[in-house]
Amino acid sequence: xxxxxxxxxxxxxxxxxxxxxxxxxxxxxxxxxxxxxxxxxxxxxxxxxxxxxxxxxxxxxxxxxxxxxxxxxxxxxxxxxxxxxxxxxxxxxxxxxxxxxxxxxx
Numbered sequence: 001x002x003x004x005x006x007x008x009x010x011x012x013x014x015x016x017x018x019x020x021x022x023x024x025x026x027x028x029x030x031x032x033x034x035x036x037x038x039x040x041x042x043x044x045x046x047x048x049x050x051x052x053x054x055x056x057x058x059x060x061x062x063x064x065x066x067x068x069x070x071x072x073x074x075x076x077x078x079x080x081x082x083x084x085x086x087x088x089x090x091x092x093x094x095x096x097x098x099x100x101x102x103x104x105x106x
Contacts, residue, residue: 002048003100006061009044013065014072056103063096 073079
């Protein structure tokens with residue numbers, strides 16, 4: 001279950017850069033409302049860190065968020081899909097899978 005909470009936190013984490021980018025066009029105050037996305041992230045990570053090591057939670061959270069944001073940028077916004085970027089993303093995913101496998105039964 002803590003892994004599921006990390007994934008939910010990552011959904012919020014991956015959404016805010018794109019929300020911020022699109023909200024900027026509407027008003028000066030929009031980024032403040034977008035920042036509220038961070039509140040569920042902290043709650044979800046708090047629940048996860050109670051069952052898993054903090055370093056595992058943070059590394060997994062950051063890795064999934066980085067990879068997910070990059071993939072969304074490439075697929076939705078037409079960012080570069082160079083061999084180097086895709087290979088780097090594959091290494092991040094391999095690291096996250098390794099953390100899941102070697103972090104115990106949770």
